[in-house]
Amino acid sequence: MLLRLSLLFLLMWVVPARADYLAELKQQARQRALATDPMWLNLLHYKRQPVTGAWRSLADDPVFFNAPQGNVDPQAELDATLAAFFSGIEESDKVQNPQCRFVARFRWLQQQLAFDPQRLPQLPCQRYEAWRAAMNPAGLTLVFPSAYLNSPASMYGHTMFRVDAAGQNDSNRLLAYTISYAAVGNSDEGFMFALKGLAGLYPGAFASMPYYLKVAEYNDIENRDVWEYELNLTQPEVERVLQHVWELGPIRFDYYFFDENCAYHLLSLLDVARPSLALTDRFVWYAIPSDTVRAVAETPGLLKRVSYRASNASRIEQRAARLSGQELQLAQQLAIGAASPDAAAPLPPEQRAEVLELADLYLTYLIPREGLTEAEALPRSRKLLLARSQAPAVAIPEVAAPAVRPDQGHFSGRVHVAMGSDDRRAIGELRLRPAYHDLLDPEPGFNRGAQLQFFDLALRQVEGRGLRLQSFTPVDIQSLVPRNSLLGGKSWRVQFGLNQYRGLLQQDEHMVAQVSGGPGLAWDWQSRCMSYAFVDTRLLAGHSLDQGYAAGMGGTVGSLLDVTPAWRVQLQGGSMRFFAGDVQTASRIELNQRWQWQRNQSLRLEANWRSDAHGERMGILAGWSGYF
Numbered sequence: 160m161l162l163r164l165s166l167l168f169l170l171m172w173v174v175p176a177r178a179d180y181l182a183e184l185k186q187q188a189r190q191r192a193l194a195t196d197p198m199w200l201n202l203l204h205y206k207r208q209p210v211t212g213a214w215r216s217l218a219d220d221p222v223f224f225n226a227p228q229g230n231v232d233p234q235a236e237l238d239a240t241l242a243a244f245f246s247g248i249e250e251s252d253k254v255q256n257p258q259c260r261f262v263a264r265f266r267w268l269q270q271q272l273a274f275d276p277q278r279l280p281q282l283p284c285q286r287y288e289a290w291r292a293a294m295n296p297a298g299l300t301l302v303f304p305s306a307y308l309n310s311p312a313s314m315y316g317h318t319m320f321r322v323d324a325a326g327q328n329d330s331n332r333l334l335a336y337t338i339s340y341a342a343v344g345n346s347d348e349g350f351m352f353a354l355k356g357l358a359g360l361y362p363g364a365f366a367s368m369p370y371y372l373k374v375a376e377y378n379d380i381e382n383r384d385v386w387e388y389e390l391n392l393t394q395p396e397v398e399r400v401l402q403h404v405w406e407l408g409p410i411r412f413d414y415y416f417f418d419e420n421c422a423y424h425l426l427s428l429l430d431v432a433r434p435s436l437a438l439t440d441r442f443v444w445y446a447i448p449s450d451t452v453r454a455v456a457e458t459p460g461l462l463k464r465v466s467y468r469a470s471n472a473s474r475i476e477q478r479a480a481r482l483s484g485q486e487l488q489l490a491q492q493l494a495i496g497a498a499s500p501d502a503a504a505p506l507p508p509e510q511r512a513e514v515l516e517l518a519d520l521y522l523t524y525l526i527p528r529e530g531l532t533e534a535e536a537l538p539r540s541r542k543l544l545l546a547r548s549q550a551p552a553v554a555i556p557e558v559a560a561p562a563v564r565p566d567q568g569h570f571s572g573r574v575h576v577a578m579g580s581d582d583r584r585a586i587g588e589l590r591l592r593p594a595y596h597d598l599l600d601p602e603p604g605f606n607r608g609a610q611l612q613f614f615d616l617a618l619r620q621v622e623g624r625g626l627r628l629q630s631f632t633p634v635d636i637q638s639l640v641p642r643n644s645l646l647g648g649k650s651w652r653v654q655f656g657l658n659q660y661r662g663l664l665q666q667d668e669h670m671v672a673q674v675s676g677g678p679g680l681a682w683d684w685q686s687r688c689m690s691y692a693f694v695d696t697r698l699l700a701g702h703s704l705d706q707g708y709a710a711g712m713g714g715t716v717g718s719l720l721d722v723t724p725a726w727r728v729q730l731q732g733g734s735m736r737f738f739a740g741d742v743q744t745a746s747r748i749e750l751n752q753r754w755q756w757q758r759n760q761s762l763r764l765e766a767n768w769r770s771d772a773h774g775e776r777m778g779i780l781a782g783w784s785g786y787f
Contacts, residue, residue, distance in 0.1 A: 177245050180278040184241050187272050194234040196271075197434035202264055202403060204412075204427060205233055209443075217419060217427075219362075220411040225257070240264055250285060259284035263402035263431070287405050294336055296397045298323035299432075301388040301425070302337070302370075303452050303565060304377040306606050308638040313381075314611055315595060316448040316565065318422045321370050321387070322401070333371035338404055340365050340424040342414040356416035363414030363424070365407045374468065380527045382472035386565060388456060389463040396432040403431045417613075418444060422451040429455070436461070447594055449604075453566040467560035471524050472646055477558045478517045479645055486514050491645060493518035494525060496539050500546035512550035519543040521645055561603075568604020569759050570786040571595045577763070577782025585622040588629065588780060590615065598637065598719060599729060599753040600784075601761060608639030608650075608681060608689060615656075628670065632656035639691050641683035650679040650691060662704040663741045663772050671701030679715075690718040697735055704741040711737035711745075725755045743772040759786040 193199055203224075204217040216223070216230040223229075225243045229236035243257035244265060250256055258265045262284055268274075269281070300321040307313040319339035327335060342361040355361055377383045392400075412419060423446035426438040438454055456462050469477075479487055486506070492498035493515070503511045519540055526536050575590040592615040596605050612635040619629035633656050640648030653676035659668040679693035692714065699709040717731025732748040748768045755761040766779045 176278065180275070181242055181245060184272055184274075184279075185238050188237055188241065188268075189234075191271065193268070193271055194237045197437075198267055198431070199233060199237065201427065201430045201434055202267065202406075203229070203233065203236060206439075217412060218410055219413045220409075223406075223410045225261075241268065244268075244279060250282070255284070255286065256282050258282050259287055261406055262287050263399060263406050266402060267399075287402075290405065291401055294322045294401060295324040295326075296322050296401050297325040297327070297394070299390045299392055299397055299400060301390060301452065301455055302373075303386045303388065303448065304373075304381075304383040305386070305565065306449075306609060306611070307381050307383050308606075308609055308611065308636060309381075313383075314636070316452075318425050318448045318451060319373065320400075320425060320428070322397075323389070333369075333374060335370045336367050337370050337373050338365065338367050338400075338425075338428070339373075340412075340421045344414075356414060356420075359413040359415045359419075361414045363412045363419070364410070365404060365424075367404070377470070378468060379471045379523060382470040382524075384470045384473055384561075385468040386452075387466040387468065388452065388566075389466070390429075390455070391461055391463040392432055400428050400432045403428060418442070418446055420446055420448075422446045422448040426451055426454070445593060447571045449565045449568070450571050453570075456564075456566040465564060467558075469558035469560075471520065473558050475517065475520055475524060475645055476643075478513065478520065478555065479643070481513060481555075482510070482517065486510060487517075487645065490514045490517040490521060493543060494521040494539075500542050503546065508551045509553050512547060512553040513555065515543055515547040515550060516553075516555070519547065524646075563603035565604050567758075569596075569601050572787040573600070573784055574787065575763070575782050575784045577765075577780040579765075579778065579780035579782075581621070581778035581780075582776040584624075586778075586780070587620040588617060588782070589619075590617045592616070597635075598639075599727060599751055599763065600786075601725075601753075601755045601758075602721075602727075607683075607686075608637075608641065610635065610637035610639075610652075612636075627659075628657070630656065630658045632658075639679075639681040639689060641681045641689060643683075648681060650681045650693070652676055652679065652693060660699060660701070660703075661771060661773060662701070662709070663743050664705050665703050666773060669701060669703035671699045671704060673697065673699045688718060688720045690716075692716045693733075695733065695735065697737075699737075699741065706740045708739075709737040709741035709743075710739040711735045727753045744770075746770045753784075760784065 188194065205214045206217060207213070208215055214231060214233055218230065224236055226232065226235040226239035229239060240257070240261060243261070246257050248254060248256045250259060258281065274281070300323055302319050302321050304313070304317050306316045319337050322336045322338060324335055340363055342356060342363050344355065344361040374385065377385055412424065414420065423439060423442055426442070426446070429436055429438055436458060438451070438458070441454055442451065482490065489498065489502060493500060493503065500515065503514050506514060522536060522540055522543065525531060571594045573592045577588045579586055592612055594613045595611045597610045597612055613633060615630070615632040615635060617629040617631070618626060620626050632654060635654045635656070637652040639650050642648045655674035657670055658673050660671045660673070661668045675695055675697035677693050677695040679691055681689055681691040683689050695713050695715055697711050697713070700707065713733060713735035715731060715733030717729065720728045722728055729749070729751040734744060734746040736744050746769070750766045752764045753761050761784045762782070763784060764781050767777065769776045769778070
């Protein structure tokens with residue numbers, strides 16, 4: 160009985176005391192305006208709404224907030240968070256105390272308000288500390304795998320953080336952990352994945368996994384070069400990022416392909432590390448990974464060093480360039496098991512070593528593509544390595560990093576102003592493209608042979624006809640992958656949008672909807688010239704067409720020649736036979752040139768000849784391109 164009375168008395172004293180101290184903390188927080196402090200806003204991912212100017216968090220999971228209106232009210236969320244810290248919930252395998260669940264918020268508010276440990280004891284966070292100990296954080300590196308057109312989720316590239324551990328060096332760097340944000344969906348859905356990503360129909364989440372698994376995925380399976388940007392952060396800043404990632408672990412964000420994507424949310428972590436960076440404020444409408452990497456690299460004092468990790472394909476190409484045609488053929492036969500390592504014995508020792516090394520490297524390249532099992536690949540690899548160990552050591556230089564990094568290429572947005580004539584009428588044209596790169600744009604910093612354009616808009620002023628929409632192309636993708644004796648590349652392209660077109664029944668052009676695309680082949684001639692050929696299918700729809708549509712097939716051949724590093728010439732021609740609906744044959748020959756005189760400025764000269772059922776026409780345009 161006495162014990163119960165004592166406990167009751169203690170409870171009657173403690174509860175009011177906690178309420179009094181909570182009221183004091185809330186008052187102090189208001190006096191210091193902590194609810195509008197950049198750190199608090201970053202921890203809760205608040206952003207001003209473009210029209211109303213009201214605060215709203217980008218987090219879409221109610222579990223992230225302590226107040227019912229916490230997603231739109233920073234002050235209410237701050238008050239509710241302080242109250243939650245007084246919770247007596249004990250940590251278990253399934254439940255965390257709010258001090259541990261929101262560890263970054265607790266420790267920042269603890270610094271700002273100097274919590275009295277007698278009145279608000281700090282509780283142990285064993286689960287967080289165990290996770291942190293596994294990371295052993297001492298630094299952060301921003302990792303940028305280059306663009307990969309065969310995956311809608313990585314067309315622009317991808318970014319993630321590598322958590323560099325204390326005592327880490329080049330020999331054990333692959334054992335570090337990564338932090339990434341991605342859509343929780345099936346990227347194998349292809350184009351539907353991109354469409355759902357545009358509409359925010361996928362949830363996004365943060366995840367962590369060993370770096371060697373990501374390198375295997377990017378370098379070896381997808382053959383993407385990887386750039387590593389080591390950041391100059393203090394230890395407290397690194398710790399704050401880890402604390403915040405712990406808070407974000409189970410939280411859902413709606414994933415948007417263009418703005419709230421992997422690159423944007425990684426910048427939000429850097430804003431938590433150092434609020435003065437305000438990196439996310441630079442990307443209001445869209446965030447392209449290479450642009451976010453550029454923002455980081457060009458921030459004074461933020462970048463420590465940059466490293467390059469060549470893909471498996473890049474290493475194969477570098478080593479293949481050192482061998483003769485017969486030696487390449489032998490390396491290929493060794494890799495596929497069509498020849499025994501003894502077949503390399505007659506070669507001079509150095510050539511034998513290089514052939515065997517290339518064969519084993521090529522076997523690694525083939526494993527994911529040919530679906531080789533371990534039982535098939537491992538014995539073959541062991542034989543190659545055994546034969547290689549009996550050959551002399553050969554110093555093969557590492558693959559040299561490209562002279563221009565992805566963050567040093569031209570900016571992704573482009574405005575183009577041009578004047579000229581078309582079908583004997585003077586024209587002026589204004590083009591606006593938010594993203595990203597076409598085959599005539601300056602190539603340094605971008606994948607060779609890759610074209611990826613979104614929402615390309617062209618307005619044209621035609622003599623005697625006024626201003627009109629010339630074209631609007633939401634998606635325009637071309638992937639030119641040169642073929643060689645080892646890496647058999649497959650090229651393809653797809654495009655859809657609105658375009659001016661002269662149908663069979665009309666003398667003038669009218670707007671039609673169109674979708675086109677097809678497979679192709681490409682060949683690289685000593686890196687200065689690339690030739691290509693496509694088999695195209697095209698479908699048009701519009702009221703100006705006979706029967707309202709046109710369906711056709713045809714082909715295109717062309718070449719890209721770099722006369723100088725600044726001067727590129729493109730010559731291409733093609734013909735399309737529309738066999739249904741608006742039946743006619745349309746042919747086109749183009750000669751396009753680009754001259755770059757600054758990183759983000761270039762000139763273009765475009766000439767074309769066109770033929771259809773109404774006869775022949777010619778056009779020429781000269782213009783200036785500025786990148787932003």
